[in-house]
Amino acid sequence: MRNYIQKGDTLTIPAPAVVLSGGVVIAGEIKGVAGGDALAGEAVDVSVTGVFELPKIAANAFPVGAAVHWNADSGLATSTASGNTKLGVAVEAAPASTATVRVRLSGF
Known part of the structure; x- marks a missing residue:
């Protein structure tokens, strides 16, 4: 598949607000748990399954x-x-x- 990007269990997105590792992240319809700390707008890995x-x-x-x-x-x-x-x-x-x-x- 030439159009495959990633598995999608974890997404890297801009943090919608300050977030701590293990905190809930809600960005529109993306809902998950932060894999690390991030300030608003910084990239954060968000687990969306598990x-x-x-x-x-x-x-x-x-x-x-x-x-x-x-x-x-x-x-x-x-x-x-x-x-x-x-x-x-x-x-x-x-x-x-x-x-x-x-x-x-x-x-x-």
């Missing part, structure tokens, strides 16, 4: 397979869809008593 452990809103519980959204204001995963960006699905149950949720990124 499973990541992310901080969540304490009161939220996620059964396996539940949709996980990102609340940009709090910087936490949430079960609330309205006003938030869908990241993927929970791959393990995450009761309200836990601080994190394991998320398989949707890859889009």
Whole structure:
């Protein structure tokens, strides 16, 4: 294939804001996790597939397979869809008593 560019699991894009390694990056329809620190506008590698452990809103519980959204204001995963960006699905149950949720990124 002459038109093949890359596998696409990780994309190098300009950081839409200051981001730390392991932080969620949302740039339009690109949603993923930063592979390193970057200032706004600097190149950052963003994993758009895979499973990541992310901080969540304490009161939220996620059964396996539940949709996980990102609340940009709090910087936490949430079960609330309205006003938030869908990241993927929970791959393990995450009761309200836990601080994190394991998320398989949707890859889009």
